[in-house]
Amino acid sequence: MPKAYVFTRYGGPETEAFVDVDRPSPGPGLLLVAVRAAGVNPVDWKQRNGFRRPGEHEEPVFPVVFGNEVSGVVEGTGDGVEGFAVGDEVFGTALAGGYTEYTLVPASVAAHKPAELPHTVAATLPVAAATAYDGVRQLGLPPGTTLLVTGAGGGVGAAAVQIARAVGLHVVGVASVGKKDFVESLGAVHVPSGPDWAERARATAPDGVYDLVGGRVLAEAAELLTDRSKLITAGAPEEDVRRLGGARVARARNAAVLAEVARLVVAGDLDPHITETFPLDRAGDALRTVEEGHARGKTVIEVAR
Template sequence: MPKAYVFTRYGGPETEAFVDVDRPSPGPGQLLVAVHAAGVNPVDWKQRTGYRRPGESDERAFPVVFGNEVSGVVEEIGDGVEGFAVGDVVFGIALAGGYTEYTLVPAAVAAHKPAELSHPVAATLPVAASTAYDGVRQLDLPSGATLLVTGAGGGVGAAAVQIARAFGLRVVGVASEGKKDFVESLGADHVASGPGWAERARASAPDAVYDLVGGQVLAEAAELLTDRTKLITAGAPEEDVRRLGGARVARARNAAVLEEVARLVLKGDLDPHITETFPLDRAGDALRTVEEGHARGKTVIGVTR
């Protein structure tokens, strides 16, 4: 039976386990994908704590397989699927979790993987890079404008910096002092996070803020803007950012965005900066790397076949 890394109830790392699962069968509009690589994101561990994305309300049936983005090969197709066939190499958003050997991917949020992209690189694009892309497009800033990105050293933040630079924006990246060289290598001006960060960033006079941290950092970032409609977050609940006059990132979640971020990688405008790759049997270690804030760029789980 296929192996999967799951959480068995809401809580902390003590709820995590490897289990044997049935190989899923694709329903209408779905692809069964043999997973070759899965991206690791903060939302993965947040879902273990009970976090719901905006619009999600259904109670989860435990155990729940971790993971939201994958790259792999189509094994079966469900009714009504067009544009895909068994044997196609694809990447997309996992419906049934990604830290496993087989998962379901809705055809609407899957795209054909370019041959030039490896499975690990493709697996970093559906959530992190696509969230970054959606946010930068949502802000719709003119070339030459200044965008401040909080959490610039993480997976979404690093992608947001690079995509914004590709769109002709000046970028200020807020991250720890230990990530200074990394953030500057992406093309951003670095501002050290921690107490007093907002005052250090004020001189950059940002036209917009893309927040990936939330909490007090989001509140302090809002004070740097005269136009709060240019405040967006993927790191805080919608009610928090709306109270400050901003908005959540509006996720497109479609094949067109997947294809666009893949194109940016192929052009050399976007490098996911995969810094660590773990085998599936070390999925817990991969998740700890991200949950404890040690990740710089992207962490990936590889599934040996």
């Protein structure tokens, strides 16, 4: 039976386990994908802690397989699926978790993997890179203006910096002192996080803010803007950012965005900066790397075949 890394209830790492699962069967509109690689994201451990995305109301059926983004090979298609066939290499958002050997991916949120991209790279794109792309597009800042990115050293932040640079923006990246060289390597001006970061950033006069931290950092970032409609967050709840005059990142979640971020990678404008890879049997270690804040760029789980 296929192996999967799951959480058995809401809570901390003590709820995690490997289990054997049935190989899923693709229903209408779904692809059965043999997973080759799965991206690891902060949302993975947050979901274990009980986090739900806006609009999610249904109670989960435990155990829940970790993971939201995968790359792999189509092993079967459900009724109504067009444009995909068995044997196609694809990447997309997993419906039934990604830290596993087989998963289901809605055809509407899947894209064909370019031959130039390894599965490990493609697996990093559906969550972090696509979120970054959606936010930069949502802000719509004209070329030559300045975007400030908080949490610029993480997976979404690093992608946002690069995508913003690709569309002609000047970028200021807020991150820890230890990530200074990394942020500057992406083409951003580095501002150290911590007390008084906002005062240090004020001189950069940002025209927009892409927040990935939330809380006090979001509130302080808002004070740097004259136009609060140019404040977006993927790091705070909707109600928090709306009180400040901004908005959550509106996720497109479609194949067109996936194809575009893949194009940016192939063109050399976007590098997911994979810093660590783990085999599936070390999925817990991969998750700890991200949960404990040690990741710089992206962490990936490789599923052996």
